[in-house]
Amino acid sequence: MKILVLGGSRFLGRTFVEEAQRQNHEITIFNRGNQNEGFKEVEIITGDRLNDLSKLKNRYWDAVLDTSGFIPSSVLKSTELLKDRVKHYTFISSISVYKDWVQENFDETYPVYDMSLEKANELAKDSNIYEYYGQFKALCEVVAEKAMPGRVANIRAGQLIGPNDYTDRIPYWIHRIAAGGRILVPGNPNRPVQIIDNKDLAHWILSMMANQTAGTFNATGPDYTLTMKEFLAACMKVTGTESEIVWASEKFLLENKVAPWTEMPLWVPEEFPLEPELKDPWRGAFTVNIDKAIASGLTFRPLKESLAEIYEWEKQRILASDEWKSGMSADREKELLELWFQQTSK
Numbered sequence: 001m002k003i004l005v006l007g008g009s010r011f012l013g014r015t016f017v018e019e020a021q022r023q024n025h026e027i028t029i030f031n032r033g034n035q036n037e038g039f040k041e042v043e044i045i046t047g048d049r050l051n052d053l054s055k056l057k058n059r060y061w062d063a064v065l066d067t068s069g070f071i072p073s074s075v076l077k078s079t080e081l082l083k084d085r086v087k088h089y090t091f092i093s094s095i096s097v098y099k100d101w102v103q104e105n106f107d108e109t110y111p112v113y114d115m116s117l118e119k120a121n122e123l124a125k126d127s128n129i130y131e132y133y134g135q136f137k138a139l140c141e142v143v144a145e146k147a148m149p150g151r152v153a154n155i156r157a158g159q160l161i162g163p164n165d166y167t168d169r170i171p172y173w174i175h176r177i178a179a180g181g182r183i184l185v186p187g188n189p190n191r192p193v194q195i196i197d198n199k200d201l202a203h204w205i206l207s208m209m210a211n212q213t214a215g216t217f218n219a220t221g222p223d224y225t226l227t228m229k230e231f232l233a234a235c236m237k238v239t240g241t242e243s244e245i246v247w248a249s250e251k252f253l254l255e256n257k258v259a260p261w262t263e264m265p266l267w268v269p270e271e272f273p274l275e276p277e278l279k280d281p282w283r284g285a286f287t288v289n290i291d292k293a294i295a296s297g298l299t300f301r302p303l304k305e306s307l308a309e310i311y312e313w314e315k316q317r318i319l320a321s322d323e324w325k326s327g328m329s330a331d332r333e334k335e336l337l338e339l340w341f342q343q344t345s346k
Helices: 012-022 072-082 117-123 129-147 169-179 198-211 228-239 250-255 291-295 303-314 330-344
Strands: 002-006 026-031 043-046 063-066 088-094 152-157 182-186 215-219 244-248
Touching: 002 012, 012 026, 012 198, 063 072, 063 198, 072 088, 072 117, 072 129, 088 129, 088 198, 117 129, 129 152, 152 198, 169 228, 169 303, 182 228, 182 330, 215 291, 228 303, 244 330, 250 330
Parallel strands: 002 026, 002 063, 026 043, 063 088, 088 152, 152 215, 182 244
Antiparallel strands: none
């Protein structure tokens, strides 16, 4: 296939390009040209999708992968331009499109955010646009489907994992486990977590493109219930370390203002609402139903293979403590561990 990738230079996009090349597809990348080092035998078109798509005119592809669509107006422009130039459009959306994650095992019919294009255009002028990430992604799905009805695959991705992970969420846990010692971990050891390897996602998307499969799909994993305890045990196995895991209660962590998801990656409280104004805890955060994606061919590599690749990549990085985008500082963790043991020893 001839495939156009919008974005493609960072995380999922880079993995997709590598997998597509391995399968001998012909790849064109359209992005701003900031992080294209290392690509070989890839056509690179430099441009800004927000302002000028003219370099894509008079060109034709079999399929498009949109990894960089976030502002609804930019997705509208790209789908309107490409609707007569491509057969199939894959839009990388997010499980953040859902209004909440209260219900467990929710599927693609669960309520999503609703926002008008006019409202989104007004909000997009604000510098803090990521406050509306879920709302924007939900609207992007709508405008893409409207422009290309029956030819769009909306992929509502969960937590992506793999090398080149600029979020540092999974790298934090691998790095922290590798360092050893006592490790502060949130909540219940049997709390489920969901993650998906970029390679698995890329392989599946390519098959969807080949079959021109359209529709909306939750895409996370694995295809069994993975607990936080099992995830950390896999990290220990991969790094060859034995650490002492200290399971601190959610009440303790929240009382000490530990931020779920950012300061403690892979944690959304089960027992308490995520925000004071919310009524219910989001127990469904890591129980997203992926039956539809599995039925359409999504498969999963062994977790240890995925973590081993991330660990090898992580060992090549040298980050100062203040350069991590996610995770807890060593001083903060030490302070909380001491406080936890003081409280639990009484």
